[in-house]
Amino acid sequence: MTEMLRDRLPARVRVVEVGARDGLQNEPDPIPTEAKVAFIEALAAAGLDTVEPTAFVHPKRVPQLADAAEVMAALTRQDGVRYPVLVPNAKGLERALQSGVREIAIFSAASDGFNEANIGMTVDASLAGYDALMERAKAEGLWIRGYVSTCFGCPFDGAVAPDRVAEVTSRLLAMGCDELSLGDTIGVAHPLQVEAVVAALVGARVPIEKVAFHFHDTRGTALVNVLAALPLGVGIFDASAGGLGGCPFAPGATGNLATEDLLYLLDGMGIETGVDREAVERATAGIAEALGRQPPGRVYNASRSATRAPVRWPVRSDEA
């Protein structure tokens, strides 16, 4: 037998919960602020040490997150938990600072096609546009997460070179980001691509301990990409409670990796996360009630149906 997987896994993994922002941002109907706050607090109480609560973006562009200041004001923060908010620009940052935010996230992409469709400029131009924001954030001592979209494929440009991913990641690090989250925005990645991207990061001297992967489950490959990343030293993964959200505005992109699905895999393999999966399921059930429908997460739905009584599987019979 070959080298065993069990000898190549990390002891511990950090899970970054993005459900309250990435998961809810595109919901068409209003969700009460108190339901969002209860969701975020339940997620932190479940043991998640990084919970993205909202974004300070223009309320007309993302109406669902127009209550960002109200969410942050109502939120009871737990010691030791980071609550990074997405900020697109200097104005968003000022609003975030007024809300007492201590952690932020900025975003970029590895492909110009996506970036131009998204914010009307090339990746290089958008990175240059962050200079003032980063200076201010650093002066305030904020912890900064940098998202890189389309690291494994772009809905507009197609293939994305791993070296380009490493280059954008390196620049965000040089700009002062404390952690990077590399996204498979349209859910097309496969494990050998994960290896190629990690190899490019290593080649570019990006410290792998600062890198998170943000896989989408659009084609059911999120966990298989997590499994490919684990032996390579990657120890941070983004996930969304219940599998809420995704990026429905990128063609074919639906389906964040469900936090419960990720935890089921990690728990099963004995990798510590400090997160109570059943508590996450209860948080998901709470926000599902506010949404008026059930999210797509596999483990969440399996748990909900596991109370069905066993029935005989009626295939074999001597009368056949």
Added chain:
Amino acid sequence: MTEMLRDRLPARVRVVEVGARDGLQNEPDPIPTEAKVAFIEALAAAGLDTVEPTAFVHPKRVPQLADAAEVMAALTRQDGVRYPVLVPNAKGLERALQSGVREIAIFSAASDGFNEANIGMTVDASLAGYDALMERAKAEGLWIRGYVSTCFGCPFDGAVAPDRVAEVTSRLLAMGCDELSLGDTIGVAHPLQVEAVVAALVGARVPIEKVAFHFHDTRGTALVNVLAALPLGVGIFDASAGGLGGCPFAPGATGNLATEDLLYLLDGMGIETGVDREAVERATAGIAEALGRQPPGRVYNASRSATRAPVRWPVRSDEA
């Protein structure tokens, strides 16, 4: 960096298509025989070299498969394709032989709790009950597949020892099975269990090239278990077009691994299967029309939604 996955993958994998039997057996409404035949023929035409078409079981127990003889009579068989039918006993075998069947499948389990709930006897008793059937099948020169259910967990007994899986597998081999399919009937397996089961099989001198895995995607872990099995020499996987079926009579068990999802992973990693994924998607679309609803497969559904027009992702704005 550690040993790379890309150097540890097989060049080729065989996919065993179980959609027409395992996928359809529990459908409550009648499906026209001609729709089933068209489905099976489309799957073989897509390049699948093993397509399970039906089962010769008692029509009162599995009404959906009551047309087994009609299906086999109407089917135009393709050279080089195996069409194994499930037979539960000697009577089923005689009906299969009358239909000109050359390949059969028998079934057992790795846990007594499931076997007793399923067919009212222990695993040992059920294996002993196959003696006459196997003798007749061997005399007829049939190719025989042996299913082993609950290899990674039982809805009644809980944990299942890998050594027990290896023991049942060895006995089926000794009885004359040409290929074994080890099932995660309730979809609870994780990659380290896959390693443990393969290690037990190797320890029991089971030839790994005769072993298929039949993973369920109930908790989203089917592909991650495939990925764990590939470097261990496992080269045969069962899947169901569109993710049809599963075993809804075992508590919490829904969701066969979708053939398209498996092919997406294997294609992406450059592993040959000889199967045209888009042709499988068309076969799935055909049976979906007969069913009057869409199956759950991720890639199938992503392909169907990929024609949506791209829309700007409206997060960043200078007005925030």
